[in-house]
Amino acid sequence: MGFGMRRTALASGTALLLCLGTVGTAIADEELPSPAAGDLEQAVTTDDVAVQDGDDINDRPGWEDGDATGVVSPHYCDGPQTWIEITSKKNYHVPAWWNGTKYKDGPGGTMMVSVTKGGTVSMEISVGAEAEAGVVLAKAKTSINVKVAGSVTVTTGHNDTHNIATHKYGHLQYGSWGYKISWKKWRRRGDGCGSPTLVKSGTATLPTSETGWKYWETSS
Secondary structure (H helix, E strand, O other): OOHHHHHHHHHHHHHHHHHHHHHHHHHHHHOOOOOOOOOOOOOOOOOOOOOOOOOOHHHOOOOOOOOOOOOOOOOOOOOOEEEEEEEEEEEEEEEOOOOOOEEEEOOOEEEEEEEOOOEEEEOEEOOOOHHHHHHHHHHHHHHOOOOEOOEEEEOOEEEEEEEEOOOOEEEEEEEEEEEEEEEEEEEEOOOOOOOOEEEEEEEEEEOEOOEEEEEEEEOO
């Protein structure tokens, strides 16, 4: 090989080394630095997020499986409690039982009546429950009708005329258009969180301020 050819080969080898060095430098410049031991960011492992690309994290199998644990429902306990519950009600004509408020006539014809003596139509409660009357009345006012009352005054007058069917007897009774109810009294002891105990139960008739005549017919 001549001197000229050796110089050409040497120059080519030098150029190749320079090219490789440049490529190595470019690759080194693009590498991301490894996090230092004191960095706050931690590497995420496959155990931290077990979800495939494109899946929503809330769609992971088993996300809602199993019962919740460690959840305590709040209790609203107010200590010892006693209360009245109205268990049933129906419209009821509370009669005025004194003379001059009830009439019967017939058979057939026409009845012409009037209240001839004033008085009071009062609430009635089952025997032995007189002490509960005030509480039962208060509960009825809030849960049934604000017009219910412990008593209603009836004055004289209040005329009425009614035709009686042939061969029938007519009846007219003056009173209050009120309610007949059933009630229960309950109690919780201690902190008030336990099951209630039935203390007493009964019935009551409750007048309202709406008064008038009730008419019906019988065969005799």
